Amino acid sequence: KDCKKRFVLSPIKNIKGNAKFVCLAMDCYYKGLSYRDISDQFRQFYGLDLHHETIRRWVLNFSEVMEKYSKTLKPKTSGTWNADETMTLTKKGHFDYEYVWNVMDNQTKFLLASINSGKERNIENAKEVMREAWQQNKEIPQTIITDRLASYQDGISKTFKNWGTQRKVKHISILGRRKEINNNAIENLNGQQKEFHKVRRGVNEVQNYADGFKVFHNFVRKGVKDNLTPAERCGIGIKGNRWEAMLINSLKVPNATGGQKMAKSPAD
Numbered sequence: 001k002d003c004k005k006r007f008v009l010s011p012i013k014n015i016k017g018n019a020k021f022v023c024l025a026m027d028c029y030y031k032g033l034s035y036r037d038i039s040d041q042f043r044q045f046y047g048l049d050l051h052h053e054t055i056r057r058w059v060l061n062f063s064e065v066m067e068k069y070s071k072t073l074k075p076k077t078s079g080t081w082n083a084d085e086t087m088t089l090t091k092k093g094h095f096d097y098e099y100v101w102n103v104m105d106n107q108t109k110f111l112l113a114s115i116n117s118g119k120e121r122n123i124e125n126a127k128e129v130m131r132e133a134w135q136q137n138k139e140i141p142q143t144i145i146t147d148r149l150a151s152y153q154d155g156i157s158k159t160f161k162n163w164g165t166q167r168k169v170k171h172i173s174i175l176g177r178r179k180e181i182n183n184n185a186i187e188n189l190n191g192q193q194k195e196f197h198k199v200r201r202g203v204n205e206v207q208n209y210a211d212g213f214k215v216f217h218n219f220v221r222k223g224v225k226d227n228l229t230p231a232e233r234c235g236i237g238i239k240g241n242r243w244e245a246m247l248i249n250s251l252k253v254p255n256a257t258g259g260q261k262m263a264k265s266p267a268d
Contacts, residue, residue, distance in 0.1 A: 023243035063212030069250030075234030078107035086190035103133035126155020
């Protein structure tokens with residue numbers, strides 16, 4: 001084919017390229033390359049003249065699409081959550097930051113929610129991220145571990161109606177890195193997110209990138225010790241190319257609900 005002509009691979013419509021190129025662009029981006037670097041790689045290795053803004057639109061649009069699909073999958077989690085918020089550098093001004101709230105399963109490291117709250121860290125923000133994690137997990141947790149930010153106490157209580165004799169969730173509020181009970185895992189995740197944004201000197205679409213990073217963390221990046229993704233630890237199997245399987249499934253069955261899903265790459 002003449003690579004300078006427009007071509008598509010069903011079911012992806014109206015884009016220059018095909019599913020594998022979209023997924024390669026997303027993989028390179030979330031592993032640290034800039035849009036201009038990715039554009040240069042396509043030009044050198046595939047003879048494709050793709051503008052960096054085209055790649056940027058791919059990443060933003062399909063990050064959101066895949067994250068919406070991932071919410072239909074039910075992970076088998078431990079019942080203990082870690083929650084924390086981190087500051088994300090934006091390009092809206094010199095040293096301008098916004099907050100991203102993360103909730104992660106303690107054992108599988110599956111990221112249940114990642115929500116941008118702008119510059120606020122209030123009770124409503126805590127409630128929103130807890131509701132989002134609950135929606136993804138499909139079950140109320142037994143324990144939630146947080147730092148001592150006051151918003152968590154009321155946010156957790158109001159979300160799960162956790163008061164009086166009707167307490168369903170044990171909330172453990174800690175300070176610093178302790179040996180027995182700590183927030184180390186999610187603080188490590190926050191560090192990875194900070195580094196991701198730092199090398200890009202900030203981002204504008206904070207929620208879109210939080211969505212994409214969540215998909216990358218849960219379904220693509222494997223752990224060093226067990227060579228498993230958090231999704232695999234949760235019983236969500238993906239065959240073939242992990243990015244491509246998530247993309248194709250998200251476009252074909254965006255309203256799939258309930259139970260464990262087995263994603264298959266179209267190459268299988």
